[in-house]
Ligand code: FES
């Protein structure tokens with residue numbers, strides 16, 4: 046089946062196989078930031094934005110994104126907020142193996158896009174679908190709080 | 201120090217945060233095939249025949265292999281130094297399935313979907329055999345033998361019983377000593393089967409290159425061991441194999457094992473095409489490795505004044521269908537744990553049995569979390585029976601500076617060990633700071649009437665590498681611009697070893713950290729290293745880096761000494777500058793140019809490092825819980841870790857290690873358990889049923905680093921990766937007992953179990 050979507054700002058046509066997931070289609074098209082961790086919708090390492098909302102791409106049929114806007118980390122590499130988040134995560138030591146990090150970044154980006162007020166509680170809720178086995182979430186949450194604080198000041 | 205001890209940017213962090221294609225799977229090759237494993241539906245069965253004719257007719261299916269197609273070369277899949285202290289009880293594909301999920305056949309096809317579809321069309325003729333899935337039954341039953349074949353090596357009682365490994369070691373005379381004690385306390389502790397749950401699954405891609413060499417790109421902790429093991433079981437020379445480790449999405453011990461690499465190797469050689477095999481999450485739960493489930497019986501003899509006189513630990517453990525790491529994990533349960541209280545009489549005995557359950561293996565802590573749980577819960581039990589304060593009991597008896605680890609000489613890595621004396625310890629300080637941070641002795645009020653608060657603590661120690669066994673190499677090469685190529689066999693699996701090693705290299709050469717270009721773990725390009733396990737990298741591989749860098753510095757000092765007409769020893773390397781005793785000075789880049797173009801030498805050195813010591817890092821960990829007396833629900837409010845890992849090379853990364861370990865340890869204490877049915881079938885094969893800590897579960901964490909100066913470590917460093925996972929479970933369970941008076945002898949302490957305990961208490 047042929048579908049059209051807006052992938053990271055670019056009009057894109059995909060030939061999708063029956064049963065193919067959005068995760069598979071994205072990786073096949075070179076969006077390697079989208080990671081496979083479980084394929085059951087439980088770990089969040091495959092998180093992308095579908096029309097601006099974070100979703101687990103492993104449980105979204107590729108066919109369903111026909112006509113939609115799909116954003117992966119690759120599409121946000123030039124975005125100021127994303128760069129701020131990445132920098133803060135790196136500087137706070139929140140990146141260990143890094144496998145969960147693209148998914149976390151997408152979830153945090155979606156949260157911070159909503160604008161203040163954002164406290165630790167909302168950050169922890171936003172990250173609850175992103176499993177990380179390395180960090181215990183302390184440093185990722187600290188990093189997100191630091192970015193939220195800057196947003197608060199400048200808003 | 202200029203670089204060591206600083207929070208430099210983790211060397212790979214930006215590329216990871218940009219989602220660059222750096223993991224094993226972020227890579228394809230022309231004509232790649234996809235493999236899938238057909239797994240046994242029976243816990244114990246002979247595989248009489250595999251009929252793949254129908255599968256082979258399907259679109260895209262290229263090949264199907266089963267045990268007839270591969271030579272039977274018994275081996276262990278444990279990624280350990282040669283000769284491995286694990287039994288050679290495994291074949292690539294065996295004529296017998298030994299657990300539900302054991303390999304039966306492997307399909308390769310043009311796509312994953314085609315490979316999966318083909319699995320249903322393979323017809324297998326099984327002869328079912330009676331199975332053993334209970335470790336007590338395995339211990340006594342010798343009618344049913346899980347490994348009865350005559351050829352395996354290294355099984356404790358091959359062909360006679362189901363015992364994979366045994367240890368029975370004693371110092372002093374425990375039996376006699378117990379008779380003299382004022383009080384003897386004996387308890388059983390039950391430890392569950394838990395899973396490492398690294399988020400990146402096992403994955404491996406192999407191909408044969410234009411020089412007819414087998415290239416294996418794989419998510420592993422042990423690239424060099426893999427090369428050796430693959431050469432033997434694939435029967436090709438090591439020279440024809442190259443193992444490349446890209447970024448790894450977590451390992452925690454589960455990748456200290458040959459889990460998928462042999463299959464992609466066999467299939468790439470057979471088909472001549474690149475072959476990829478990736479585990480599904482379900483396969484992770486069924487066919488990767490577990491922390492060994494154990495029952496630990498602790499007996500302690502103590503005098504009225506709290507002096508511990510004797511400790512006995514008996515461990516019964518379930519290795520599952522194969523015995524990788526059976527001897528050494530269980531050995532560690534005693535060896536890494538009992539020395540915390542270095543009393544004159546210690547008896548450690550363990551039986552590790554085969555069952556028809558999924559396979560146990562290495563998981564961060566490597567036996568110590570089980571032993572530490574038993575011992576540290578037991579200390580609270582002893583204190584309670586004795587009517588003594590539990591902190592005082594520990595303070596009175598714990599190991600101190602200058603003490604000899606009483607078990608070290610008797611118990612090494614599957615053989616006699618080397619005597620270990622404590623040359624650095626921050627344990628006293630850690631206890632003091634930890635107590636202060638948690639508010640020991642003044643419990644806060646619970647937040648509601650049906651809630652009760654409690655505090656608990658645990659002490660832990662581990663090692664830094666395996667004494668006399670672990671070693672690693674490092675090469676340092678100076679370039680024209682003063683940058684340095686550092687290549688190491690050491691394996692960065694996300695813990696940050698590349699960064700730590702680059703810091704040490706920069707420090708030793710007196711250059712900025714940014715000048716170090718690191719390459720790690722490529723068997724063609726880097727020196728050897730045993731790999732990332734046993735908390736060895738900072739201490740052991742770091743030692744090699746420091747030596748190699750010092751040698752390069754010596755070479756440069758030699759060249760400049762003759763040029764400047766001064767003693768080489770008087771030349772100082774610091775801040776990217778090299779200065780002589782007069783007013784001579786050059787930048788490191790000028791020195792490099794001078795060496796390369798005037799003196800015409802390549803400043804370069806390779807060094808190896810091994811240690812006959814394995815200095816223990818120490819941890820004192822404290823939990824504050826709130827228990828709901830109506831539901832049994834435990835809320836972990838705060839957790840304090842005070843850790844002595846010697847000199848801290850990178851504070852934030854060490855904190856990160858500790859915080860991650862606390863999250864894993866809290867899961868062990870409160871909710872993680874892989875459940876099996878009576879046939880050994882996994883009932884919890886996904887993250888919905890097997891819960892790991894999320895951002896909402898983890899407590900407020902306080903992490904305190906207690907630096908010491910370890911005389912045998914590079915810059916005084918010891919290990920940090922494993923010790924913090926030992927204490928959380930006992931500290932949490934001790935806190936539960938403090939809150940509601942219920943002792944959880946079995947973890948995880950789920951709400952249901954605590955609730956049951958509360959009911960019994962009131963009855
Ligand atoms: S891979 Fe999609 S949620 Fe885990």
Ligand code: FES
Nearest residue numbers: 142143145177179
């Ligand atoms: S950093 Fe490894 S899973 Fe999060």
